[in-house]
Amino acid sequence: MIFFVIGLGRFGSTLARSLHEKGVEVIAIDKDSARIEEIEDFVSKAYVMDATNEKALSSVGVKDADGIVVCITSDIEASIMTCMILKDKGVRKIMAKAGSELHAKILRKVGVDRVIFPEQEMAHRLAESIYSPHIFEVIDLSPEYSILERITPKFMEGKVIRDTKLRTKYGVYIIAIKRKFPIVKEDGKTSVEEKIFIAPSADEEILKGDVLVLLGKKENIDKFRDQ
Amino acid sequence: MIFFVIGLGRFGSTLARSLHEKGVEVIAIDKDSARIEEIEDFVSKAYVMDATNEKALSSVGVKDADGIVVCITSDIEASIMTCMILKDKGVRKIMAKAGSELHAKILRKVGVDRVIFPEQEMAHRLAESIYSPHIFEVIDLSPEYSILERITPKFMEGKVIRDTKLRTKYGVYIIAIKRKFPIVKEDGKTSVEEKIFIAPSADEEILKGDVLVLLGKKENIDKFRDQ
Numbered sequence A, B: 001m002i003f004f005v006i007g008l009g010r011f012g013s014t015l016a017r018s019l020h021e022k023g024v025e026v027i028a029i030d031k032d033s034a035r036i037e038e039i040e041d042f043v044s045k046a047y048v049m050d051a052t053n054e055k056a057l058s059s060v061g062v063k064d065a066d067g068i069v070v071c072i073t074s075d076i077e078a079s080i081m082t083c084m085i086l087k088d089k090g091v092r093k094i095m096a097k098a099g100s101e102l103h104a105k106i107l108r109k110v111g112v113d114r115v116i117f118p119e120q121e122m123a124h125r126l127a128e129s130i131y132s133p134h135i136f137e138v139i140d141l142s143p144e145y146s147i148l149e150r151i152t153p154k155f156m157e158g159k160v161i162r163d164t165k166l167r168t169k170y171g172v173y174i175i176a177i178k179r180k181f182p183i184v185k186e187d188g189k190t191s192v193e194e195k196i197f198i199a200p201s202a203d204e205e206i207l208k209g210d211v212l213v214l215l216g217k218k219e220n221i222d223k224f225r226d227q
């Protein structure tokens, strides 16, 4: 697999290194020679060049790439022109980082396959975890279903799964329970270990402090999350 | 809940708006009046101020906050000084965005409760999804267990769950199956819908193109992911 990463800011340089560590052949491009010097030991090839220079891009073989990620946001013109040139050359897969909604809209019009908003996506995740500290994670499994990880609500503490009537009353399934155990080590110090019970039976008791992993339709999960 | 967001770049401004939409009382601070004008209709209060000015921070009541997020990375000195002042004032929870590993190290030394690396975290996720396109998501449930979403491997196509020996041979459980159905609409056009089968029985048949949602110990999930 050959991937080009164009633009080596925090996002681009982390992406280039991470792909290289997984064994992907990475070719890094940036107009700033200092950035190229920093990365050349961590990728297959690194070139100093202005990515809006069509001839320069052709000379390093962008046509043969399995994919290219353009990570430039402070110079929107450079980002868009680079994507347009790559699209014209028939590059199979083009992804690009966007700095704003408007930037993203233009990238999509130009034919970019996937637009990424790192700061905005992470900001939404943080807002979610600040607002609902008892919710550890909500994962979209499909347009209709999601997985929720949350601390056991008060009304379920001390009950066995069958008696909580989760399936019939709330339409959610418990797929796992996470429980913390205090463990005394040889040196006399206590530490905490976490054990997980997968696909628990209906007779399993739920304890205060357990973290439940639940699966269900989105509207049922949303109702249950704030119980 | 009262939260301050200091520094309104892409990350900070998205965070402030997102928290406000959830009903959290958000107080936004930035030294740039243009940023404050942009955000003042979307938060409870917004102040133009240099966050390293201790008296100014006290005057807006940072002590009463449930938490504060400092989102400044191009001026590392401002980020660190602001966190140090907030720590001295006894603010309950301080989170901060970091622009590099070194920046993060100093923030932790100063006593920041949580350091966030939006660009780097998203870059790793993208590298993961580029390298393993058949893997849609790997979710850490606990230090020992994770959930994997992947396309059905060749050897399982056309078999019923019991005959795949997933539990005994690989130590992984199927918690759900996602399957795409072609649907013909009234206007004669076909579209694709996705159905999900939760906690499938051992007799359920697995079809080519199904997406499996699997749960198991990390080392078992890692072995199975590249089958």
Ligand SMILES: Nc1ncnc2c1ncn2[C@@H]1O[C@H](COP(=O)(O)OP(=O)(O)OP(=O)(O)O)[C@@H](O)[C@H]1O
Pocket: A006, A007, A008, A009, A010, A011, A012, A029, A030, A031, A032, A035, A049, A050, A051, A052, A071, A072, A073, A074, A075, A078, A097, B119
């Ligand atoms: N025309 C161009 N050709 C090649 N590289 C370019 C071009 N324009 C900008 N770059 C490079 O792209 C990189 C990233 O730029 P930019 O500052 O826009 O990214 P960013 O999105 O702010 O970064 P971060 O990921 O750190 O948030 C810089 O290293 C810059 O030198």
Ligand SMILES: Nc1ncnc2c1ncn2[C@@H]1O[C@H](COP(=O)(O)OP(=O)(O)OP(=O)(O)O)[C@@H](O)[C@H]1O
Pocket: A119, B006, B007, B008, B009, B010, B011, B012, B029, B030, B031, B032, B035, B049, B050, B051, B052, B071, B072, B073, B074, B075, B078, B097
């Ligand atoms: N001392 C300060 N007091 C208040 N605000 C400040 C101070 N220093 C910087 N800021 C503000 O912090 C904001 C974010 O700054 P910065 O550019 O460092 O963030 P960033 O991490 O690059 O942003 P992004 O989230 O867009 O990647 C800017 O709006 C800037 O005006």
